[in-house]
Amino acid sequence: MRDLLAGPTLPQLICIVVFCCVSWLLLSLRKSLSKPRPRSVAILVLGDVGRSPRMMYHAESFAKLRFETFLVGYEGSKPVPTLLSLPHVHFLYLSQPPPFLRKLPFIVSAPIKILQQVLTILYALLWRIPCPPEFILVQNPPSIPTLALVWLVGALRGSKVIIDWHNLGYSILALKLGSDHIFVKLAKMFEAYFGRAAHVHLFVTQAMHGFLVKEWKLQGLKAVLHDRPPAHFHPATAFEIHELFLRISPSLPVAFLPPHDPPASTPLTRVTSSASPSLRPDRPAVLVSSTSWTEDEDFSILLDALSIYEQRARAAHGRLPRVLMFVTGKGPLREPYMRKARSLQDGEGDPWQWVHITSTWLEPGDYPLLLGSADLGISLHSSSSALDLPMKIVDMFGCGVPVCALDFACLSELVIDGTNGVIFQNATGLVDHLENLLEGFPNALNLESLRASFRLAIDRRSISSREDEGWVWNSWDDNWTRVVRPLVLPDVHGIFELEVNDTRTRC
Known part of the structure; x- marks a missing residue:
């Protein structure tokens, strides 16, 4: 009795932790067997959500179509006000790396930071989102570890992955280390392998579309979505x-x-x-x-x-x-x-x-x-x-x-x-x-x-929104509706059926 009152021993604590982790993983895998929920999307940003305008605009566009929209990223700057007022938007903030890591050498802190990121992202995508989302949209870069994680979660939960190619992660790393550095070469291999297969690839430029399709043989639907600001960007009075x-x-x-x-x-x-x-x-x-x-x-x-x-x-x-x-x-x-x-x-x-x-x-x-x-x-x-x-x-x-x-x-x-x-x-x-x-x-x-x-x-x-007809400036809503909406809602009849029925169905 005295031993029990004294509390669990170290081996017992380790067994408890291992049991909890295995139980959580099994429960997550069991949840993943359910079908993805129609009209739902998880948007992953490995950064400050409030400083990721393109991903916030994506979230707003999905929410306006009554997608249950889960924004996963770090808390920091305030998101755009219009996003906060939409009923279908849910913010799932990731926990920050422990402060003590800043005091450790990079070779020690980097693996710990990556492991912490992996666990918190998996926890958000596998557990905190109640039903498997129909789509997982990820911004690239950063590529490591997000591209591999959404690939894994998509396979487990049956979600369709959308990669928004905003830049190339290995090219940013090359600015610091040089293009011949081994880490840059490994990062490029990682980005190409896990970025190759997706349901949809979105590109910010025609040049990026042409380069990646040719060099990395991308699989899936492909479309160029030029950046545009939302309607509240206007000449000030x-x-x-x-x-x-x-x-x-x-x-x-x-x-x-x-x-x-x-x-x-x-x-x-x-x-x-x-x-x-x-x-x-x-x-x-x-x-x-x-x-x-x-x-x-x-x-x-x-x-x-x-x-x-x-x-x-x-x-x-x-x-x-x-x-x-x-x-x-x-x-x-x-x-x-x-x-x-x-x-x-x-x-x-x-x-x-x-x-x-x-x-x-x-x-x-x-x-x-x-x-x-x-x-x-x-x-x-x-x-x-x-x-x-x-x-x-x-x-x-x-x-x-x-x-x-x-x-x-x-x-x-x-x-x-x-x-x-x-x-x-x-x-x-x-x-x-x-x-x-x-x-x-x-x-x-x-x-x-x-x-x-x-x-x-x-x-x-007002005459034409085609970007190949000279200098025409349209809005984010114009662009997104023309480019992305047909990729996520391809069936017109399905659109009307989902509008009539309540989208808040159970898993």
């Missing part, structure tokens, strides 16, 4: 700009900006006698660059270009405007680049007078408003694979903002030089474009010509 800058102007430098007195005025707007805000003629030009601060974006190009612009603006005698440069996002290289930016701005004895750079992270609701308030966007994305396109440009286009974009292969699928933006190869090319587009601001004729092309592109959409 003067009232929206006024409200946004009332919130963010306290964090901006007072000496650099035009005099303003909230709430009657902001650095960009002022309330007129009619009590409605209007844009002020002495406002600075607002430039925006969105980034994840990773190796595939060289921000030294932007800093060099702005340094040259500062000198040219000083000599322009008012022909060029002041520039308020916003850089949004989080990432590992943010602090080194922002330290360099502050050093340039503060300049020993000769601080910048015509350019100010500020880095900020915005809530999901404010981010599209800032883009919609901008005069010009800047993209420094160079693409590790040269096969993907930057979402930041898509967001800018959704807000009617033309872009200066660093050139790379397949960029022409999105940016048409001289129509919806301009392309540059280096800092000198970027500053030349800035000078050309901003001359005479706010009455900058060259900039207005680019902005006008968005109004024409939207007008063309």
